Amino acid sequence: MTGPVRIGDLIRQRRIIVCCGAGGVGKTTTAAAMSIAGARAGRRVLVLTIDPSRRLAETLGVSRNPKDPVRVPDDRQRAAGIAAPGQLDAWMLDPKLVADSAVRRLTKTPEDAEKIISNRIYQQVSTMVAGMHEYTAMEALHRLVNEGKYDLVVLDTPPSRHALDFLEAPRRLSGLVDSRAISAFLPSADSLVGRAASKVIQAILGAVFGEEFAVEFVSFLSTFTGIFRSLNVDVNEMRTFLSGADVAFLLVSSPAPETLNEAYFFQDKTRELELPFRGFVLNRSRAAMGERPMPPAELKGDVVLASALRKFRAIAEQEQHAVLRDRALLAELGQRAGKDATALALPEFPQGADDIGTLVAVADQLAAG
Amino acid sequence: VFNKRVVLITGKGGVGRSVVTAALAKLAVKAGRRVLVTEIGEEGEDYSPLAKHFGLARLPKAPAPLGENMMGAVLLARTGQELFLKSVLRSGTVARAALASESLRRLLSAGPSFREMGVFFQLLSYLRQKRDAEPEHELILIDMPATGHALALTGLPEQLLRLLPRGPIADSLREGQSYLNDPKLGSAWIVTLPETLPVSECLELIDGLEKTRMPVGGVLVNRLPDDPFTTEERAALTPMVNEQNWLGRQLFHRPLLALREVARLRSNTALPIVTLPELPHAFVVDDLVLELDKARLVPLAPSSRGK
Numbered sequence: 001m002t003g004p005v006r007i008g009d010l011i012r013q014r015r016i017i018v019c020c021g022a023g024g025v026g027k028t029t030t031a032a033a034m035s036i037a038g039a040r041a042g043r044r045v046l047v048l049t050i051d052p053s054r055r056l057a058e059t060l061g062v063s064r065n066p067k068d069p070v071r072v073p074d075d076r077q078r079a080a081g082i083a084a085p086g087q088l089d090a091w092m093l094d095p096k097l098v099a100d101s102a103v104r105r106l107t108k109t110p111e112d113a114e115k116i117i118s119n120r121i122y123q124q125v126s127t128m129v130a131g132m133h134e135y136t137a138m139e140a141l142h143r144l145v146n147e148g149k150y151d152l153v154v155l156d157t158p159p160s161r162h163a164l165d166f167l168e169a170p171r172r173l174s175g176l177v178d179s180r181a182i183s184a185f186l187p188s189a190d191s192l193v194g195r196a197a198s199k200v201i202q203a204i205l206g207a208v209f210g211e212e213f214a215v216e217f218v219s220f221l222s223t224f225t226g227i228f229r230s231l232n233v234d235v236n237e238m239r240t241f242l243s244g245a246d247v248a249f250l251l252v253s254s255p256a257p258e259t260l261n262e263a264y265f266f267q268d269k270t271r272e273l274e275l276p277f278r279g280f281v282l283n284r285s286r287a288a289m290g291e292r293p294m295p296p297a298e299l300k301g302d303v304v305l306a307s308a309l310r311k312f313r314a315i316a317e318q319e320q321h322a323v324l325r326d327r328a329l330l331a332e333l334g335q336r337a338g339k340d341a342t343a344l345a346l347p348e349f350p351q352g353a354d355d356i357g358t359l360v361a362v363a364d365q366l367a368a369g
Numbered sequence: 370v371f372n373k374r375v376v377l378i379t380g381k382g383g384v385g386r387s388v389v390t391a392a393l394a395k396l397a398v399k400a401g402r403r404v405l406v407t408e409i410g411e412e413g414e415d416y417s418p419l420a421k422h423f424g425l426a427r428l429p430k431a432p433a434p435l436g437e438n439m440m441g442a443v444l445l446a447r448t449g450q451e452l453f454l455k456s457v458l459r460s461g462t463v464a465r466a467a468l469a470s471e472s473l474r475r476l477l478s479a480g481p482s483f484r485e486m487g488v489f490f491q492l493l494s495y496l497r498q499k500r501d502a503e504p505e506h507e508l509i510l511i512d513m514p515a516t517g518h519a520l521a522l523t524g525l526p527e528q529l530l531r532l533l534p535r536g537p538i539a540d541s542l543r544e545g546q547s548y549l550n551d552p553k554l555g556s557a558w559i560v561t562l563p564e565t566l567p568v569s570e571c572l573e574l575i576d577g578l579e580k581t582r583m584p585v586g587g588v589l590v591n592r593l594p595d596d597p598f599t600t601e602e603r604a605a606l607t608p609m610v611n612e613q614n615w616l617g618r619q620l621f622h623r624p625l626l627a628l629r630e631v632a633r634l635r636s637n638t639a640l641p642i643v644t645l646p647e648l649p650h651a652f653v654v655d656d657l658v659l660e661l662d663k664a665r666l667v668p669l670a671p672s673s674r675g676k
Contacts, residue, residue: 024382055569200466208457210536256383258418286619295615301605308602312610315597316617323616350619350626352565 002247005278005342010248011038016145017154018242019281020266022259030252030346031156031354032056032090033362036080038152039088040363046089046144049156050137055354057092065094067101069144078355080363089150091140097099102136105143119220134158138238226229239273248278255285255329264336279341280333281366284348286319287326288365294320344369370586371397373556374496374548375509376457379519380560381570385591389560389645390512391422398438399662405432405506406497409488409514409522410443417443419512422654432495432506440506442495446459446484447631449491457537485525486538493545519574523549523557524581558587561634562654563593563627563644568634575638587641590631593648596624 004304010017011034019034021027028049035047046069057064061076072080082088100117107113116122134157141155175299205214241247247269253263270277282288295316299309326345333343346365349358370376370393378390387408390400394406408419408428417427423435428443435441454464498505526542526549533539549555557578560569571588578585598606598621610621635642643664648656 022382024384204404204454204458204463207537208454209533209538213533213536255385259383292614292616292618295613295617299609304601305605308598308606310619311597311602312606312615312621315620316615319617319620348619350564350623352569354566 005337005340007250007279007281007342007344008037008367010250010278011152011367012041012079014248015150015152015246016141016242016244016248017152017248018157018249019154019252020157020249022262025252025254025259026346026353027252028056028156029359030281030362030366031154032060033353033359034366035088035090035152035154036082036359037367038154038361039082039086040360041075041150041367042082042083042086042330044085044087044149045088045152045154046091046150047143047154047156048091048092048093048137048140055352059354059356059359060088060090062092064089064092065097066091067097076356080360093140098134102139105139122220138242142238142241147308180345239275243274243276245276247276249275250279250281251277252281252283254283255326260329263277263333267336277341279337280343282326282330282333282343282345285326285330285345286323286348287330288345288347289323342369370556370558371400371402371508373508374504374554375492375511376555377511377513377519377557378560379513379557379578380573381567382514384560384562384567386560387512388416388422388654388657389589389591390419390510391654392661393558394439394510395654395658396661397435397510399658403438403505403507405442405509406512407442407444407492407495408512409518410445412445412447415659420496420607444488444491444511446487446491448488449494450483452494453487453490453541459540469562485521486529488522489525489545490541493541493548496545496548516660519557520577520581523578523583526550527581529533546582552584556584558586558589560589560591563590563630566629569629571634572637575640585640587643588634588638590634590642590644592647593644593671594620594624594627596628598624 017031017034019027019031023031031049032047035045038045040132048069059076061073062070069089072082072088072090077088080088102111103116104113104121107116137158141153144150145153202214202218205217208214209217225293233243243251251263251266253259267277267280295309295312297313299305330343337343344366346362353359353362376393378393380386390408391405394404397404406419406423406428407412408417410417410428417425420426420428420441423441425435425441428441430443430445430448432440432442451464458464461591492509492511495506495509496504513522526546530539530542533542547554559571559574559578561567575585575588606621610618631642631644643661645657645664648660
């Protein structure tokens with residue numbers, strides 16, 4: 001890599017940007033602004049997000065839960081300053097549909113898919129299978145990038161308590177469907193010992209769930225895991241795919257100490273997994289605000305104004321302290337980022353950043369970063 | 370508020386949910402209740418946001434005293450699953466053998482809703498515990514992690530009962546429901562901030578909880594900024610602040626924006642809303658206890674402010 005990493009360059013040059021971060025740091029909004037910045041720079045962009053806010057979907061004028069990505073309506077694109085050849089698609093997905101689409105893609109025939117999707121156990125539990133959202137987000141990303149319809153896909157990782165869940169979840173899912181782990185539940189284990197073990201486990205399942213359900217459950221498991229068995233290969237393939245030179249991982253954080261600690265941890269983890277970590281986005285930071293003057297010590301006016309001004313100077317000083325603290329934080333993140341990554345601050349929008357004007361303002365800051 | 374058996378404290382990350390849970394627990398003890406304060410933990414995870422408010426690195430796996438009339442424990446899916454298997458199989462040996470099985474362990478850690486089931490069952494076992502025919506834990510407070518987890522837990526009984534209408538799991542789920550879904554015994558409180566997004570998410574969460582038939586006790590709006598300016602002072606200064614790009618402008622407008630968000634919350638829900646002031650040190654539980662005490666956990670009149 002030549003020269004320092006810049007977020008704006010990543011948006012203009014990479015094919016995939018993965019936005020990670022703990023819940024509540026403004027990750028979805030940042031991903032949306034990033035996709036707008038890419039489209040404003042003349043690229044064909046898709047933003048892929050799972051479980052987005054109602055308001056963001058409204059702002060972009062797209063329905064939630066369509067079957068495929070949808071074009072952001074022309075008037076919204078114009079309002080966001082996007083002009084051809086730039087274009088913006090969005091895919092805002094419900095976790096339930098995500099699971100169904102994964103089943104459809106992984107089964108050999110539509111009949112197999114319907115058999116699973118119409119199973120009542122599946123219907124109740126599909127969205128609760130650990131790692132399902134994350135796995136499907138990766139799967140959709142892989143497919144959409146390979147179709148070549150987009151110059152850039154921005155992935156907003158599924159909401160979770162920890163930024164790391166996105167990286168760990170597919171392994172958990174593949175652990176579940178690991179053929180050795182599952183075979184013990186199925187009636188036809190290979191060895192004598194295996195048969196004995198599976199008999200014990202089935203007896204336990206029977207006692208816990210009741211005979212009737214246990215039988216149904218085991219048959220469901222065998223169908224369900226049958227199709228996901230190909231997953232082990234896929235998870236590795238996905239990891240190779242995500243470590244490519246076209247990919248950039250960005251970690252969105254707020255200045256709160258807990259989310260920062262997590263950000264550092266995430267950075268270490270990406271290194272360990274050899275994923276291309278390219279930067280921190282420090283959201284809701286006062287470091288992103290330009291130079292502003294202190295209010296004057298005196299103003300012409302009555303006693304009310306004088307007392308108001310005295311109070312105002314006190315809060316101005318408070319804000320000054322906060323600015324200095326956030327700048328120090330940004331500098332620290334920059335240092336942590338090293339030469340292969342960067343750190344960029346975005347300001348706080350007290351009324352939310354989900355309206356088109358604010359999204360464009362954030363997009364411009366990202367593009368210039 | 371405290372005249373219940375189980376109270377869930379929920380809300381998104383960063384709103385101060387854990388410190389509020391700790392403060393509520395202390396207040397409940399003051400109100401004469403025997404309290405068990407819990408949080409939902411992850412297997413093999415050392416980080417506990419709640420424990421630090423009691424001067425601990427993490428909460429114990431089984432209830433242990435944190436103070437007078439106050440016990441603490443972490444709710445772990447694995448512990449609950451173990452308890453459940455033991456009670457169903459009526460044999461510790463078989464249960465242990467079952468749990469030692471790699472297959473079952475994997476299934477339970479990743480499988481559909483087994484984690485919530487474990488947590489649910491552990492909670493139920495604490496609700497059942499008796500001392501001299503009285504409940505051992507009069508009030509159980511739970512610090513619930515992300516809002517999604519809260520809904521997964523409160524929605525669990527109904528979802529699973531559709532699958533498993535009979536059997537030992539169904540019996541436990543119904544027993545749990547008899548606590549959680551009875552407004553006399555269970556309630557959920559939502560902690561939020563007086564800001565646009567948190568308030569919108571709070572309103573969505575109220576809907577979500579009500580859909581799972583979880584009674585919602587009310588909303589605690591944390592960190593309501595104090596307004597140092599009088600109405601006259603604001604009137605005199607506002608035109609200039611809007612014109613000049615002075616430092617301090619954000620903090621100047623913040624109290625009004627916050628009040629507007631509280632008003633929006635109030636106009637969109639009939640639930641009790643309690644505001645808590647912004648404290649200089651975010652983690653001083655005892656200050657928060659005083660503030661909660663002052664608030665008396667009754668709804669404030671529409672015109673009143675946090676301070």
